[in-house]
Amino acid sequence: MGSSRSGDNTPRARRALAAMRALGFSKKPTLTVLKRLLKVYGNNWALIEDESYRVLAEAMLDHQQATGDGGSEPEPVQEYEGIDADDTDMAGGDPSGSLGPRSPPPPTTAMEMVVSPRPQARASTRALGKRRHRETVDADLQLEDAVLLREPNPVPVDMEEVQPGLNGRRSRNTPYSEELFRDSPPQQPDQNPEQIPGARDRTIQRCRNREMTTSSVEPTNSSLNNGTRSGVGNGKEAPCLDIEVASSTMGEVKMSLKCSVDPSKFRMPALEAVFKLVESKCLRSYKVLPPDFSIRSLMNEICQCVVERNTQSDGAVTGSRSEDGRNRKQIAAEKLLVSNGSESGPGNSTPSQQRHLALSTLRTSHDVMDISKGEEKIRISIVNDFGKEKCPPSFCYIPRNLVFQNALVSMSLAKIGGEDCCADCFGDCLSSPEPCACARQTGGEYAYTLEGLVRPAFIDECVSMNRFPEEHQKVFCETCPLERSRNKASPKPCRSHLVRKIIKECWSKCGCNMQCGNRVVQRGITCNLQVFFTGKGTGWGLRTLDKLPKGAFVCEYAGEILTNTELHERVVENMQNDRYVHPILLDAGWCSRKVLKEEEALCLDGTFYGNVGRFINHRCCDANLVVVPVEVETPDHHYYHLAFFTSTKVEAFEELTWDYGIDFDAEKQKPLKPFECLCGSRYCRGRKHHPRKKSATAAAAD
Numbered sequence: 013m014g015s016s017r018s019g020d021n022t023p024r025a026r027r028a029l030a031a032m033r034a035l036g037f038s039k040k041p042t043l044t045v046l047k048r049l050l051k052v053y054g055n056n057w058a059l060i061e062d063e064s065y066r067v068l069a070e071a072m073l074d075h076q077q078a079t080g081d082g083g084s085e086p087e088p089v090q091e092y093e094g095i096d097a098d099d100t101d102m103a104g105g106d107p108s109g110s111l112g113p114r115s116p117p118p119p120t121t122a123m124e125m126v127v128s129p130r131p132q133a134r135a136s137t138r139a140l141g142k143r144r145h146r147e148t149v150d151a152d153l154q155l156e157d158a159v160l161l162r163e164p165n166p167v168p169v170d171m172e173e174v175q176p177g178l179n180g181r182r183s184r185n186t187p188y189s190e191e192l193f194r195d196s197p198p199q200q201p202d203q204n205p206e207q208i209p210g211a212r213d214r215t216i217q218r219c220r221n222r223e224m225t226t227s228s229v230e231p232t233n234s235s236l237n238n239g240t241r242s243g244v245g246n247g248k249e250a251p252c253l254d255i256e257v258a259s260s261t262m263g264e265v266k267m268s269l270k271c272s273v274d275p276s277k278f279r280m281p282a283l284e285a286v287f288k289l290v291e292s293k294c295l296r297s298y299k300v301l302p303p304d305f306s307i308r309s310l311m312n313e314i315c316q317c318v319v320e321r322n323t324q325s326d327g328a329v330t331g332s333r334s335e336d337g338r339n340r341k342q343i344a345a346e347k348l349l350v351s352n353g354s355e356s357g358p359g360n361s362t363p364s365q366q367r368h369l370a371l372s373t374l375r376t377s378h379d380v381m382d383i384s385k386g387e388e389k390i391r392i393s394i395v396n397d398f399g400k401e402k403c404p405p406s407f408c409y410i411p412r413n414l415v416f417q418n419a420l421v422s423m424s425l426a427k428i429g430g431e432d433c434c435a436d437c438f439g440d441c442l443s444s445p446e447p448c449a450c451a452r453q454t455g456g457e458y459a460y461t462l463e464g465l466v467r468p469a470f471i472d473e474c475v476s477m478n479r480f481p482e483e484h485q486k487v488f489c490e491t492c493p494l495e496r497s498r499n500k501a502s503p504k505p506c507r508s509h510l511v512r513k514i515i516k517e518c519w520s521k522c523g524c525n526m527q528c529g530n531r532v533v534q535r536g537i538t539c540n541l542q543v544f545f546t547g548k549g550t551g552w553g554l555r556t557l558d559k560l561p562k563g564a565f566v567c568e569y570a571g572e573i574l575t576n577t578e579l580h581e582r583v584v585e586n587m588q589n590d591r592y593v594h595p596i597l598l599d600a601g602w603c604s605r606k607v608l609k610e611e612e613a614l615c616l617d618g619t620f621y622g623n624v625g626r627f628i629n630h631r632c633c634d635a636n637l638v639v640v641p642v643e644v645e646t647p648d649h650h651y652y653h654l655a656f657f658t659s660t661k662v663e664a665f666e667e668l669t670w671d672y673g674i675d676f677d678a679e680k681q682k683p684l685k686p687f688e689c690l691c692g693s694r695y696c697r698g699r700k701h702h703p704r705k706k707s708a709t710a711a712a713a714d
C-alpha cells in the first residue's frame with residue numbers, strides 16, 4: 013500500500029478508528045493522533061495500517077501517557093472537524109454510524125480482557141500479566157480474522173447458565189407433562205449472526221441470538237459479584253451499555269465492557285486503581301469473598317466462562333443434527349445423564365426414572381445469583397471458593413412441596429372444620445389475650461413468640477427427641493406402611509415411630525391476617541442464605557449470611573411428595589445406578605389406631621425437585637438446626653411441612669447443619685448414600701477410626 017490520495021482516506025480512517033475503538037480508545041483522541049501520524053508519515057497509510065495498526069496503537073498509548081487521561085480528554089471540536097474535513101476526507105460521515113455524523117459519540121470506558129484457551133497463545137498470559145493495558149493492546153493486534161459478537165443492548169442478560177442446545181427459556185408454570193414431551197422449536201434462520209462487513213482482518217458479527225453471547229456474563233456491574241449476595245440495585249450503578257466479545261481463529265477471546273459516563277467529568281484512571289476500588293467495594297458489600305479475591309482473577313474467570321460456554325454451545329445456533337439423527341439437545345441431555353452419575357441411558361431406565369432424568373436434564377441450569385430463580389422472596393446465591401465447579405449438580409428448584417403422583421394431599425377447605433381453624437380471630441392471633449383454636453395442637457400455647465421465633469422449650473424438646481429417641485414416646489403401627497412398601501406380601505413388624513411435636517399454623521379459613529404471628533413457615537424464607545461449596549469433603553452446603561437467634565425459621569425441606577411405595581421403587585431404581593435419593597419420612601402423625609392407606613403414607617424427596625433444604629449437611633449431635641413438623645393447609649396429620657429452625661444461636665456465615673439421625677454403625681444406610689461422616693463435631697458418630705467416638709449421651713453429659 014502506498015501513500016494515500018485524499019479520496020481513499022475516509023474508509024481507511026474509519027477502519028483505523030474502529031480498530032482503536034475496539035481497544036478502548038475513543039474517537040476524538042484517535043483522530044488527533046491519526047492526524048499527527050499522517051502528517052509525520054506524509055499521509056502514508058500503509059505505515060499506519062501495518063501490523064493491524066500497531067503504530068497507531070503505540071502512538072495512542074504514548075498520547076495517553078503524555079496526557080495522563082487515557083487519551084480521551086475533551087478536545088476542541090474544531091480539531092476534530094478539521095481532521096475530518098481536511099486531512100482524511102471524511103466529511104461525508106459514516107453511513108454505518110460508527111464515525112459520523114459530526115457530533116462526537118458518547119464517551120465510553122472500556123475494560124478489556126483477553127483469554128486464550130490454548131496454553132501457547134501469547135495473549136492470555138500477557139493480558140493477565142503486569143503490563144496490562146499495553147499487552148492487551150498487543151494481544152488484540154494479533155486477532156486476525158476476529159469475530160466480534162455484540163450483545164443487543166435492550167436485551168437483559170442474566171447469569172443463568174443455559175443448557176447447551178436448548179432454545180430459550182421455560183415458563184415456570186409449564187406442567188410436568190408438557191415439559192417432558194415438548195420438542196425444542198426449530199432454530200429460526202435469523203438466529204444466525206448477521207454478517208456485517210468490517211475492517212480488513214475482521215468479520216464483525218452482530219448477534220441476534222442471546223444464547224450466542226449471554227454465556228455467564230451480565231452486562232451490569234453485578235457481574236463483579238463473584239457469586240456472593242448481590243448488592244446490585246442499591247448502589248450507583250454505572251450503566252453498562254455494551255459488552256463485546258471478540259474471538260479469533262487463534263483461539264483468543266477479547267471482551268470489552270462499555271459504560272457511558274459524563275464526558276465533562278471523565279478522566280481515564282489507571283486500571284490497577286480501578287481494580288483496587290472495585291475489590292474494596294466488593295469486600296465491603298459482599299463480605300464473603302475469599303482472601304485471594306481479585307477483580308483481575310474474576311475477569312479472567314469471566315473470560316474462561318466465555319471460552320467454556322463457547323465450547324459447550326457449539327451447534328446451539330444451527331441446531332444441526334448428528335450422524336445418527338439426534339439433535340444436539342438430545343446429545344447434551346445424554347451427556348448430562350452420564351455426568352450426573354447415571355449409568356443407564358434412556359434406553360434401559362424405567363418410565364419413572366426416565367421422566368425424572370428428562371426433567372432434571374431440562375432444568376439443569378442454575379443461576380449463581382439466585383438458585384431459586386426468583387421463587388423465593390430473597391435471592392440465594394451460589395458460591396464455590398474452592399474449585400472450578402460453579403454450581404451444584406442439577407435439580408429443579410421448587411419453593412414448596414409438589415405431589416409426584418399417587419400421594420393423597422387433600423387441601424380442601426371443606427375438610428377444615430371449625431375446630432381446625434380460628435375463623436373468629438382478627439389481625440394477629442399472638443396478640444389476642446386468649447390463644448386461638450390453632451394453638452390447641454401445641455397444648456394451648458403458641459409455638460411462636462412475638463418475635464417470630466419458636467419457643468426455646470419447644471426447640472429443646474425437638475432436639476432431645478433427635479438425640480435421645482429412646483427417651484420419647486413412640487408408636488408401633490399395626491401394619492407399618494414402611495414395611496408394607498418394602499414387602500407387601502409379608503411386611504415385617506413395625507420398628508416404631510416417634511410421636512413428634514407438631515406446630516399448627518393459622519391458614520386460609522382463619523380470620524387473622526397474613527402477618528399473624530402464628531404464620532411463619534407459610535411466609536417462606538426470610539433470612540439471607542447462601543449455597544456454598546464447603547471444601548471439607550461434604551460437597552455443597554447451606555449457610556446463613558445473617559446472625560440468627562435460637563428458634564429462627566430458616567427454610568423448609570421441600571421436595572416431591574411420594575407414597576412410600578413410590579419412594580421404595582425410586583430408591584431401588586436409583587441405587588441400581590449408584591444414585592441415592594434424599595428422602596425424609598413424614599411419619600410424625602402415624603399412630604397405632606389408624607391403618608394408613610397406601611396413598612397416605614408419605615415422604616418427601618428433594619433429589620430431583622427440591623429447595624435449599626436439600627443442601628443442609630449432616631452434623632452429629634450438635635447441629636445448629638432442628639427439623640419440626642408444621643401443619644399448614646391440611647389438618648390431616650399424614651401430610652405436613654418439614655421446617656428447619658435454629659436450635660442454637662448461629663453466627664453469620666456459619667454452615668447450617670442438622671442431625672440426619674443416621675445410625676452409622678448399622679450395616680446399610682440406604683437409601684441415604686453411605687458416607688463417612690466429616691461433620692467435624694467432637695461427638696461425631698460416623699467417622700471411621702474416630703479417635704474418640706462419643707455417644708449422644710456423652711455429648712449431653714458434656
Ligand SMILES: C[S@@+](CC[C@H](N)C(=O)[O-])C[C@H]1O[C@@H](n2cnc3c(N)ncnc32)[C@H](O)[C@@H]1O
Pocket residue numbers: 404549550551552553594626627628629630631684685686687688689690691
Ligand atoms: C442432603 S445431601 C446434602 C447436600 C450435599 N452436600 C450436596 O452437595 O448436595 C446429603 C449428602 O451430603 C453429603 N454429606 C452431608 N453431610 C455429610 C457429612 N457430615 N459428612 C460427609 N458427607 C456429608 C453426603 O454425600 C450425603 O449423602
